[in-house]
Amino acid sequence: MPLLELTGINKNFGGIQALNDVSLTINKGEIYGLIGPNGAGKTTLFNVITGVYLPDNGGIKFGTRSIVGRKPHQVATAGIARTFQNIRLFQNMTVMENVMVGMHAKTSTGSFGAIFNTKSARLEEKMIQIQSMKWLDYVGILKEADNLACNLSYGDQRRLEIARALATRPKLLALDEPAAGMNATETGELKALIQTIRTDGVSVLLIEHDVKLIMNLCDRVAVLDYGQKIAEDVPKLVQTDPKVIQAYIGGELP
Amino acid sequence: MKHFVQDLWRKFTGNKRALFFGYIFLFVALAVLPFLLSNTVGLTWVRILDFALIYAMLALGLNIVVGFAGLLDLGYIAFYAVGAYTWALLASPQFDLHLPFWAILPIGAGMAALFGVLLGAPTLRLRGDYLAIVTLGFGEIIRIFLNNLDHPINVTNGPIGINKIDPISIGGADLTRTHELLGVSFSGAHTYYYVLLTLLFMTVVICVRLEKSRIGRAWLAIREDELAAQAMGINTRNVKLLAFALGAMFGGIAGGLFASLQGFVSPESFGLLESIMVLCMVVLGGMGHVYGVLLGAILLTVLPEILRSTASPIQSTLFGDVYIDPEALRMLLFGLALILVMLIRPTGLWPSPKRRTSVDPDIAKD
Numbered sequence: 001m002p003l004l005e006l007t008g009i010n011k012n013f014g015g016i017q018a019l020n021d022v023s024l025t026i027n028k029g030e031i032y033g034l035i036g037p038n039g040a041g042k043t044t045l046f047n048v049i050t051g052v053y054l055p056d057n058g059g060i061k062f063g064t065r066s067i068v069g070r071k072p073h074q075v076a077t078a079g080i081a082r083t084f085q086n087i088r089l090f091q092n093m094t095v096m097e098n099v100m101v102g103m104h105a106k107t108s109t110g111s112f113g114a115i116f117n118t119k120s121a122r123l124e125e126k127m128i129q130i131q132s133m134k135w136l137d138y139v140g141i142l143k144e145a146d147n148l149a150c151n152l153s154y155g156d157q158r159r160l161e162i163a164r165a166l167a168t169r170p171k172l173l174a175l176d177e178p179a180a181g182m183n184a185t186e187t188g189e190l191k192a193l194i195q196t197i198r199t200d201g202v203s204v205l206l207i208e209h210d211v212k213l214i215m216n217l218c219d220r221v222a223v224l225d226y227g228q229k230i231a232e233d234v235p236k237l238v239q240t241d242p243k244v245i246q247a248y249i250g251g252e253l254p
Numbered sequence: 255m256k257h258f259v260q261d262l263w264r265k266f267t268g269n270k271r272a273l274f275f276g277y278i279f280l281f282v283a284l285a286v287l288p289f290l291l292s293n294t295v296g297l298t299w300v301r302i303l304d305f306a307l308i309y310a311m312l313a314l315g316l317n318i319v320v321g322f323a324g325l326l327d328l329g330y331i332a333f334y335a336v337g338a339y340t341w342a343l344l345a346s347p348q349f350d351l352h353l354p355f356w357a358i359l360p361i362g363a364g365m366a367a368l369f370g371v372l373l374g375a376p377t378l379r380l381r382g383d384y385l386a387i388v389t390l391g392f393g394e395i396i397r398i399f400l401n402n403l404d405h406p407i408n409v410t411n412g413p414i415g416i417n418k419i420d421p422i423s424i425g426g427a428d429l430t431r432t433h434e435l436l437g438v439s440f441s442g443a444h445t446y447y448y449v450l451l452t453l454l455f456m457t458v459v460i461c462v463r464l465e466k467s468r469i470g471r472a473w474l475a476i477r478e479d480e481l482a483a484q485a486m487g488i489n490t491r492n493v494k495l496l497a498f499a500l501g502a503m504f505g506g507i508a509g510g511l512f513a514s515l516q517g518f519v520s521p522e523s524f525g526l527l528e529s530i531m532v533l534c535m536v537v538l539g540g541m542g543h544v545y546g547v548l549l550g551a552i553l554l555t556v557l558p559e560i561l562r563s564t565a566s567p568i569q570s571t572l573f574g575d576v577y578i579d580p581e582a583l584r585m586l587l588f589g590l591a592l593i594l595v596m597l598i599r600p601t602g603l604w605p606s607p608k609r610r611t612s613v614d615p616d617i618a619k620d
Contacts, residue, residue: 050485076487084485090478093471100468101475105487107468111496114467115460121467128468168487 002061003028003203004049004080004172009058011044011227018044019055020227026172031194031204033218033235035211037247040224042207043085046176049205050082051075063171077105081170083161085177085207091150095141095160098149099132102167132167139163139193155186162193166202173197174205179213191217215239223247288447299559300443304515306555307450308508311457313535313551314544315504318461320533321542322470323497324477326386328529329373329393333502335524336369337362337509339400339410342519345420348411355422359510366506367499369396374498378491381480393529400521415520419513422449430517446515453511457504461544464500473497474542538595540602549604558584 004026011019018041026032036042047053049060051072060068067075076082081102090098107128113121136142139159144152149160158178165173175194179187191213198204208214214221215235222232225247231238238244266272291299316330340362344353353361373392377385404412421430421442429449430442464470472493475483484490513519531554539550565580578586595603 052481071489072481072484073487073489076485082485084482088479088482088485090475090482092478093474097471097474101471101483101488102486104468104472104475109468111464111467111469111500114464114469117463125467164486 001028002026003030003063004205005059005061006045006049007059007061009045009048009060010056011041011048011053012056018227019048022058022224022227022229024222024229024232026203026205028171028203029198029201030219031198031206031217033214033221034205034207034224035209035214035221036224040247041227042224043176044227045224046082046174046205046207049075050080050174073105076168076170079169079171080174081165081168081172082174083158083165083176083178085180087157087161089149089157089160089164091148093149094145095136095147095149095152096129096132096145098160098164099135099167100128102135102164103128103131104168106169135163135167136160138166138196140189155182155189158182158190159193162197166197170202172203172205174207176207177209178206179208179210187213284451288444292441292444297441297443300441300447302556302559304443304446304450305512306552307447307454308512308515309532309535309555310548310551311450311454311508311511312505312532313539313547314454314457314461315501315508316532317501317536317542317544317547318464318473318504319497319501320536321547322465322473322477323494324473325494325497326382326389327498327501328386328390328526328533329396330389330501330505330532331524331526331529332373332393332396333366333369333505334509334512334528334532335396335400335521336366336502337506338513338519338523339416339509340365340506341510341513342416342419343409345514346416347418348416352420355420355424355514359507362506362510363503364506366509367503370498370500370502370505371495373502374495378494390526390529393524393526397521397524400524410521413521415518415522417518419517419519421514421517422446422511430515450511453507457507458544458548465544469493469496477542534592538592538602540605543602543604543606546602546604546606550602553603558588561587 002025006025007023009019009022010017022041022045034042034045044053048055051067051070051074054069058068059066062078062080065078067078070078090101093101107124109121109124112118133142133145136145139162141152141156141159141163144156149157152160162173162175162178179190182190187210194204194206194217206214206218218235220233221235221238223230223238223241223244230243230247231241233241266276288300288303291303312334315333316327319325319327319330341358343349344351344358344361345355373389377388380388400410401413403410404414410416421428423429427433429445432439432441433445434440472483472488475486475488476490476493480490535550535554536547537550538554539548540546561584562580565578565583566576569576569578599605
């Protein structure tokens with residue numbers, strides 16, 4: 001059953017066509033990989049999906065609703081959470097507070113409730129704290145809860161970004177190069193975490209340069225090159241696709 | 255030494271009984287402070303204290319916009335002006351309106367909040383320097399409007415200002431007059447001190463509660479990273495407008511109190527320099543930290559006054575003559591103090607405890 005459906009997405013920046021008629025479908029419960037050489041348009045596609053960029057034309061359907069033209073916060077509320085290629089945590093807030101911010105959309109205390117410290121505000125705050133600790137435990141950084149986010153190790157910062165995204169209770173978790181800069185152990189742990197997330201009912205869209213991780217983890221993979229989708233299939237078939245090989249290491253010598 | 259003080263503080267705040275007596279002591283100290291001052295150094299100092307409390311409220315309002323939400327606002331004094339003029343127009347012989355304070359206070363707060371949203375709405379896409387320039391312009395627009403609204407129809411009396419503004423009066427008792435209560439005589443400055451202290455206390459409670467709430471976290475998130483905040487489902491437009499409105503509201507209340515205490519307002523009191531002064535209170539005290547901002551506001555109001563009253567006598571006794579005009583010396587020392595604080599404590603005199611750990615490498619190592 002399709003969860004996210006892109007049809008004929010185009011996006012130009014001045015004279016550069018960053019995305020050229022890209023269509024793809026992510027099914028419920030799937031780990032979907034998106035790979036491609038540098039500058040292929042992966043992150044642009046990501047930003048189009050999450051509402052940061054408006055596509056020039058094309059459709060995006062999430063579940064049964066169209067989310068084209070929605071603002072980033074509306075896309076997040078609709079159920080697509082994301083992480084960033086260059087980690088974007090709230091650096092001067094604690095690890096715990098970072099995750100608590102993630103619960104913003106699913107909670108409702110306004111300034112009135114906060115100022116008068118109403119009973120419902122107190123209850124909600126308690127719930128937010130309990131849930132946030134649960135998410136920190138889920139990704140394995142509960143012991144860092146009171147540290148500032150900027151004091152975390154690189155790997156833990158990546159984990160915190162995932163915890164923060166999960167706290168928005170998404171149906172689709174979009175990860176932009178989560179393994180970048182990680183060593184083999186950390187990548188292994190990340191892989192296990194992503195599998196757990198999928199088992200718990202969240203579909204995953206994964207941009208990654210680590211081909212081994214993609215091949216091991218993903219159910220299906222799409223390959224972008226110069227803004228066009230040149231392949232989409234199970235990892236094994238994509239790996240041997242001549243067009244993919246050409247895109248990555250060039251064609252045969254004349 | 256640093257650790258010793260920290261340990262002592264932790265032990266103190268950890269002990270419920272000590273904390274209880276600490277609060278009692280603070281309460282009593284704040285209650286007798288104006289009498290202590292008026293009986294030793296004179297009634298003027300109670301008035302200075304009153305102004306310090308008004309500035310503290312103003313700085314706390316600005317702290318919501320600058321410290322929490324990270325929106326650099328250089329025209330904040332405009333909301334102070336809106337509040338002050340709202341009070342002046344609704345309770346003075348100008349239009350012969352004399353509304354009671356409990357009606358004007360919320361009207362002034364509402365007017366200021368409205369102007370906060372009016373300023374906020376067009377600047378939502380701006381950040382940092384650009385936002386600062388636009389808000390600076392807004393502050394000047396308000397001042398120039400007030401300066402020129404004496405024709406074609408006279409609303410504000412222009413540069414002459416509005417005089418004979420009603421003071422706060424409760425049950426017909428004018429609070430700027432001297433009253434006898436239980437055998438103690440309260441002058442106007444004394445009664446105002448207690449009214450202002452109560453309102454400031456409420457402001458502090460509101461600020462602290464807001465900061466720790468869902469809304470406060472959303473503000474901090476926008477300050478830290480706006481794009482990431484949006485990705486968390488935060489409607490940054492609404493949350494920013496809320497910061498502008500709430501911040502302006504406190505400015506408006508402070509402005510109204512200022513007008514009623516002073517009995518007179520003119521556009522002169524709301525210049526760019528005032529905006530910068532309030533911003534200095536926030537930055538010097540510790541941006542984003544409620545108690546730090548409180549400290550900054552009190553220090554920056556009281557210290558110049560101490561200097562003003564001591565600079566001349568000290569010079570006379572030391573050198574036999576007054577060489578530097580106290581007013582010039584004030585700006586000189588103020589500039590020096592700003593530079594020193596920014597060099598030695600870039601996060602302010604009393605930053606929020608968590609932010610300090612991220613900056614001070616000595617503490618981070620422990």
